[in-house]
Amino acid sequence: MSTYANKKGFGATIWDYLTTVDHKKIAILYLISGGLFFVIGGLEAMFIRIQLAIPNNDFVSAGFYNEILTMHGTTMIFLAAMPLVFAVMNAVVPLQIGARDVAFPFLNSLGFWLFFFGGVFLNLSWFLGGAPDAGWTSYASLSLHSAGHGVDFYVLGLQISGFGTLMAGINFLVTIINMRAPGMTYMRMPLFTWSTFVVSALILFAFPPLTVGLVLMMFDRMFGANFFDVAAGGNTIIWEHLFWIFGHPEVYILILPAFGIFSEIFATFSRKRLFGYSSMVFATVLIGFLGFMVWAHHMFTTGLGPIANAIFAVATMAIAVPTGIKIFNWIFTMWGGSVKFTVPMLYAVAFIPTFTMGGVTGIMLASAPADYQYHDSYFVVAHFHYVIVGGVVLGLLAGINFYWPKMFGTILNEKLGQITFWTFLIGFHLTFFIQHFLGLMGMPRRVFTFMDNQGLNTGNMISTVGAFLMAFGVLVMVINIIITSVKNEKVGNDPWGDGRTLEWAIPSPPPFYNFKQLPLVRGLDAYWVEKMEGKKEMTPAEPLGDIHMPNSSFLPVTIAFGLFVAAFGALYHMDDKSWTLPIIILGLLITFGSMLIRSIKDDHGYHIHKEDLMDDTDKGGKA
């Protein structure tokens, strides 16, 4: 214990983070790398908007525009939104269910490093002959004919980071099923934990189709197979189905955690129990379930036939029902509550109309006949940015503001937070609202330029101005984070003053073992229940005892790094270079060697002894 109190040097801190298996530190790793990729994806978005600011612009070339556009989508979905979601999940879920860590701490670390090396691999394509340029959906008919190695970077990079995501999903499933504190029944779980649970199930079922699709694409591109090549008897539509069987659940994988974060925020700052808790749980599960039945609405114009289109259109519209349940429950949570407009609450309140607008255009797009008009126009771009930025990104910004004290022990500045909020929100609506009309006026998606005198000039200029406002908001947020970290003013257990769930009952940031004694959960919003009975802390469910902790390990980094090395060999293998095979073998040796070490080396972890856990406050003889 005493070793942990020592001040550590910079190198030791780096080593600590490289080897950590602690969910709280992995959350910070996800936050930093997700934030970094978010900035990269944001820069790509700025380039897109600068290019489209005026007609016939030549800021970037057509080919380079395709690369920027592809990498913007791919980076934002896979390398920014996903890890930021995982950052919040890792930081919060074990605390919310009263657990000391996730079920498989080693696997948690491995999941992060696989994601990280996959993401780095994908982004290295910029420096190694060009990024992927077939769109984030990478439709086979296009990507098979993409010259250079861009699409190969896409395939291998996503494959590696996909392994990591799948592991993280399974880890959270096992954690939530097995490691809830005494008294924490399923129907007492906070809604963020519920959404994590449903999302993990979606990951479990949605990522294998992506893996299959990527493997087929890899064989087609690198080893001369013909799964998608129509000329050789393949079927290009198979990729589209596999991609969207994954891709549609994927967007729910992103939005459901945001719903969970907002549910926590609404209840906390309305200082009221979440309205209709059980219907919220039901709606979350139903959205997850329906999420697997609607993928073909992305493919209405591929010629599935009227019957298939009708079935998928109706199934898609059905999703409006559980989502509507949620929207009304959030409104009713605020109704009659004593609402406090903190920064997270501002995001939450702004989210409702913004997301509803995205939902309404979703219903418009779900009508298959009308979709023939909207398809591949800026209307679609406006729609998915309204749900993804207006839902997921607002949710993540709210969650980062809300949980920042729990993760770092400091609280972000409210004034700067409000500036970020207003500039980001106004910038967002400026950027994307007008794009609905650009789309309806006939501006197609994924074009690198448009002509003058088509009535598109003003709209595109407004859109670009909005994008700069959003960038300004993010910049203020970064400044806010730096100022807060430098000041380093520590806050107490419950800095918002109205914490309802278990994470607010322990110090910020929590000690590395989270709970000295596992808490006894006596109802929904466990900490609130205790507060209402005049108590200051949770009732322990067990006597103070030794705590079993996992050892840190460097192996997750080497396992992931081995795959990263092997991916380079696989990528250049088709160029008939002699060094590729040794590189593949070397990389796989690193990976499997590390796995072998992990398997044969006994690592039972260590115990924190009871005596080390007792401090002055415990000596009075509490439980």
Place this chain on the structure above:
Amino acid sequence: MANEQSNSANPNVDLKYRRKKNAEEMKQQVITFVMMIFFTVISFVAVAMEDFSHWFIKPVILLLAVIQVIFQLYYFMHMKHKGHGTIALFLFSGLAVGLITVLTFLTIVWL
């Protein structure tokens, strides 16, 4: 509480009841095992006989295979025991997702 351990691994608790239970389980496993072998024999014989049409043999073999999988899961992999609800939920959800995919491929992708 989900992670509560029952003390049923302790061999001194309810020895008589546990013996009876084990015997019962053994009996069920032997019966299902014999039936599974019998189903396999039927499948081989059905193909070897050459008297039945393909349209009869194929569905029957598939049906027998499904029954064997259910036997395997419930009697040999203990899914009929208590506390396997979550496992069943995930297994059948996965099955549903997989079957919808197969159905799609059979109806709108390959035709």
